[in-house]
Amino acid sequence: MSVEARERRQPWILLSPALTAITLLLFIPLLFIVVYSFWLRTAVGGVEVTFSTQNWQQALTDPFYRYILFATLRIAFVTTIFCAVLGYPAAYFIARARGNRTILLLLLMLPFWISYIIRTMSWINILGVSGALNTVMLSLGIVDEPVQMLYNEATVILGLVHFLLPFMVLNVYVSVEGIDRSLEDAACSLGATRFQAFREVTLPLSLPGLAAGGLLCFVLAAGTYITPLILGGPRDAMFANLVFEAIITQLNWPMGSALSLLLLLVLGAVVAVYNHFMGMSQLSRGLA
Amino acid sequence: MDTTRRYERLRERYLNGGLERRQFLGLIGAAGLASGLHTPFARLARAQDVTQVRFDGWGGVVSEAFRQHAFDPYTEATGITVVDGTFGGADEYLANVRASQPGAFNIAHLSGVFDYARWHNLELTTELNEDNIPNMEFLIPKLVNVFREITDGTLSAVPYNYGTTGLAYNRAHISDEEMREKGARILIDDAYAGKIGGWGEWRTRIWMAALATDQDPNDIQDMEAVWDAIRQHRDLALKYWGSGAELMSLLAEEEIYVTEGWSGRIYALQEQGHDIGYYDPPNGFGWQECLFVIKGSPMEACEELLNFMLAPETSIAVAEGQNYPPALDPQKVDLGEKIPTLPAFDPSGTLDGLTFAQPAYWNGNEQEWSETFSRVQRGF
Missing domain, CATH: 1.10.287 (Helix Hairpins)
Incomplete structure (x- = not known):
């Protein structure tokens, strides 16, 4: 075998464990889901092996699914905006901090050491009728009786922001940290104020990081089902909750497959739009 | 052959x-x-192979009682380890079992006869050798026979306990008299808007809505009225709870004042000192739980465990731990002092006072009703 041929093969040999894992754990299960989505549920909850587009027709035309899908995208969008507004200053502060940056980054990573479910449930102890916030407000005489703060869309968004904020901060941090500080100094030396220098130089240069963080937050928020389950009221559901119900409660695996693929396609389209304008390189840098 | x-x-x-x-x-x-x-x-x-048997149940105090009074002594006596897992709901568990290899799950603490029928329809039943379970002689015959009717005279499960889903209420805000007067209609009472809870499970919601609209839950004539009542409840409710632990937390923390609840869990709250009342309205939701042996399980080891668990001393200890009356016939076994005080307990052993869900009726409507409930829950 020639040296060129060996060199051509080498990347594939090195990639083969990862490709095998992706094929076995992602593509083949996905293929199963695609096949299932064209089957039908039997009366007793089994699967009728037949080719039918009924599930897809229902998923695409039923206003109920459309309504929940739009509600999911809206909640994910609002969550992403909050993450950006709260995350950007924090990331900027960490990137520009002198000396103690490692400790700040460590603090940022700290929530990942605690289970997402536990972190979500912690809001019940904070916002509940007998939670910390109500206890403080009652003892200070700010309110006469406990305020009902839990189990609505706002608390769902709060829980999602709590969960996703570190993803945004990390991405923006990587982006801001990579900007040459002398560019801001140069802008200031040319007469710009600090704010103008930030607005005209730093912010545009950090936008790829902001977009990457936004994409991550949006996709993860749109795919969640635990947060609305714990912090939402009776009506608050996201699309993943419908997938859960179709598969677990209704034993309708074919419909659940069609719904999960629909969500995958919608989120895939969002990623494709991002890739068209920003490219995926910033995303991998933020995750690294 | x-x-x-x-x-x-x-x-x-x-x-x-x-x-x-x-x-x-x-x-x-x-x-x-x-x-x-x-x-x-x-x-x-x-x-x-048979060094362990997997058991799955509802978790919380129920699992603790099983571990302490049944599994550890069983392991000591037989050398077979009992691996216990928990599930939040029977639906979720059934999906897990269907997605796994036969034999991965062995015994489940399932509720409701309709679940037994559903599992049978999905060909997940086994055939127990009752000769290996002599302690079955102590069981209430009615609880055993309903299973036999579904599986042509054979059994894939033994009944273990029974209970009710009744109305639980905070007595600081709702009096016993008001509860008895309003019954299930209290769940759609505007006066408690934002302080009402409910289990986010379609069967229970439909059952309670049937009671609130004065209908027989096993023969609903006006389904539109039921859906309207569910919509009303949805708009007044603060939260649909999803587990016994969440039910207890919502009531104990006074996030809600009234909900339907599982008799044993409410009794546990009362034992903890919370002033929570419990009322079984006429036609209240009675159910029984069973220990179901799943297809592909090591039968002899499972039958041995079932026999061990049905021994009166074990069964009574577990029942006292989980606060649900055991399936033991009070006419045949002395159940001690605590069990007769539990909600839903029937000293006659006939269980004539409890209304159980008719499996054929509920399973026949399962697909349509569960899908409709999913929509109604979200505002449709």
């Missing part, structure tokens, strides 16, 4: 001229070879 009978039939076919001598001897030789190879290795494999 056992092996001896199979050989006899072969011999009969040979003697009747249905088989050639060469074929007959070939088959006998092959059977002998298979038996010789199979027996020693199979015995070894069997001996190695």
